[in-house]
Amino acid sequence: MKLSRGIFLFFLTLVFASTAFAAEFSDNFDDQKLDPNYWSVIESDHGSLQEVGGGVDMYVPNGISGFTGIASKCQVVGDFDIQADFELTTFNTYWSSASLQVQSADKKNQALIYVSISKDSKRHYESPYIKDGVQRMPFGYYTPDLWAPVNEFDGLKNGKLRLVRQGSQITSYYFHNDEWQHLTTNDVFDQPGTVSLSIAGSMNNPTVSVIWDNYSAKSGQLSGCEEPTKTVAIEVRHSINPRNKGVIPVVILGTADFDATTIDPGTVLFGKTGIEAAAVKSNFTDVDSDGYVDLLVHFKTEESGIQCGDKAVHLTGTTFDQKKIIGTDSIKTAGCQQCKKSVRKRAAI
Numbered sequence: 001m002k003l004s005r006g007i008f009l010f011f012l013t014l015v016f017a018s019t020a021f022a023a024e025f026s027d028n029f030d031d032q033k034l035d036p037n038y039w040s041v042i043e044s045d046h047g048s049l050q051e052v053g054g055g056v057d058m059y060v061p062n063g064i065s066g067f068t069g070i071a072s073k074c075q076v077v078g079d080f081d082i083q084a085d086f087e088l089t090t091f092n093t094y095w096s097s098a099s100l101q102v103q104s105a106d107k108k109n110q111a112l113i114y115v116s117i118s119k120d121s122k123r124h125y126e127s128p129y130i131k132d133g134v135q136r137m138p139f140g141y142y143t144p145d146l147w148a149p150v151n152e153f154d155g156l157k158n159g160k161l162r163l164v165r166q167g168s169q170i171t172s173y174y175f176h177n178d179e180w181q182h183l184t185t186n187d188v189f190d191q192p193g194t195v196s197l198s199i200a201g202s203m204n205n206p207t208v209s210v211i212w213d214n215y216s217a218k219s220g221q222l223s224g225c226e227e228p229t230k231t232v233a234i235e236v237r238h239s240i241n242p243r244n245k246g247v248i249p250v251v252i253l254g255t256a257d258f259d260a261t262t263i264d265p266g267t268v269l270f271g272k273t274g275i276e277a278a279a280v281k282s283n284f285t286d287v288d289s290d291g292y293v294d295l296l297v298h299f300k301t302e303e304s305g306i307q308c309g310d311k312a313v314h315l316t317g318t319t320f321d322q323k324k325i326i327g328t329d330s331i332k333t334a335g336c337q338q339c340k341k342s343v344r345k346r347a348a349i
């Protein structure tokens, strides 16, 4: 019995070793491109979407029963806490909705929370779910705010949706009056799940458009996708002489949205491809005096793999909480004419 459990755990480790990691995945949708490593467009029936203006802008045109959305490539495994912000930019009709959903791979189980506007112009949240292929009755809640057409109430266009799983219990929350409001808790499923953000508009309704932002998924594990990496700014401040026996100082810059002190200096590698040299010296200091602490690291030139004529260098590393970082900078090599001359001289002899 013990042996078979050991073998099972061993294979489980093999299955998950290549793709699963304990992590928080987040996307602020700020780089104008929906990253294909992390998202796919699930279905776009008359709707359209794009990452633009700092969010994912989804749109279903006037008078059409339509749908559009994105699904995560990462599957959430085990307990999770998933959140996303929405902005209802054009949205004033019943039977239109913006949904956060998590679904098992076999699609037999799913939990979702959605926001819509009721006939009496109130914001309305519901949290139906499907278990073993059977749709369960939703539990709905009308916010006490009187909700006239959304465009007249700028402050109320924005909101947040959240799904939390513990074991097989999934709880839905929406954000109201400055705190998370519990909507419903149901026994749904404990298998890995794919997360989606979507909108729907129904026939005879005006345009529906919603912007999603600040997605985050904390999960026991994430699997089936590339491990998210944070791109950091690095600076190599001098030209590099590949024949030099000295060290190359590299600054990893702290910024308003990256705290350089979270980097574990022992994990940082640098060079031609970013995996060559380990740091021989490191210290946290504000190198450029901008008020953000930077990490200054030194690498041995001879270990960096940099050759005459190389135009870029790369750096990789991990934060103390296991998030991967990557950085790249352009460089100039120096002392290389000398190399060529001495090679030619030797060749002539």
Ligand SMILES: [Ca+2]
Residues within 6 Å of the ligand: 029, 030, 031, 032, 033, 034, 035, 051
């Ligand atoms: Ca993006």
Ligand SMILES: [Ca+2]
Residues within 6 Å of the ligand: 028, 029, 030, 054, 055, 213, 214
């Ligand atoms: Ca954003």
Ligand SMILES: [Ca+2]
Residues within 6 Å of the ligand: 253, 254, 285, 286, 287, 288, 289, 290, 291, 292, 293, 294
């Ligand atoms: Ca700094």
